[in-house]
Amino acid sequence: MDRDFIIQIVSDNLKILRKENCYTQDKMAEIVGVTKKTIIQVEKGRALADWTTTIAICALFRESKLLRKHFGGDPIEIIELTVQDVTIRPQEKTLGGHIMWKNIDEYKGFKLQRNLISKHFRILDEENYRLFSTFDAEVAQEMWKDIEKTI
Known part of the structure; x- marks a missing residue:
């Protein structure tokens, strides 16, 4: 796995993660530290989350069954391996x-x-x-x- 693949998984699943946790787009933007516009762009597939946002989402939603399914386990472990080999x-x-x-x-x-x-x-x-x-x-x-x- 590489950064681009991890970013794609998180971006493709952002809306589902947000809804599973009953967050509005405003609340999700606040939690992750981005603008609401960024959340909307990613959810609509017009943009991808950046690397920092991807790491924040993986850390905040580390126990998400959805992310664990896509990564085959702990998303933070996958990020560590991607960065550190x-x-x-x-x-x-x-x-x-x-x-x-x-x-x-x-x-x-x-x-x-x-x-x-x-x-x-x-x-x-x-x-x-x-x-x-x-x-x-x-x-x-x-x-x-x-x-x-x-x-």
Whole structure:
């Protein structure tokens, strides 16, 4: 995924997100920090949200089932991966990949998985905490080999 794709998803779904949360265009503009005219333009498909607005919407509506469905999980994680290429740090506890994830490999409770929608990779520890994420298959395999060697 890249910025343009993320912007497109958010722009295409802005009206639905707004209505699901019972916000008027005025309130949505206030919450996101843009003008009402901008909200109207994006909702009518005449313009796309800019990157900053897209990040704000993803952060504010992080738990949205709609965004999670389109991104295959946490929209903020996808934004972090788009900007940083790789994240290596303990993250939130996951459900273990029962939905939207394919196990590529398992070793002593650790899992290397690939998201079925966004196609990014992650490594979970034995308690299903996300340790690592990337879109790069080679980097994911290298990290997986390091885990197999050290555990």
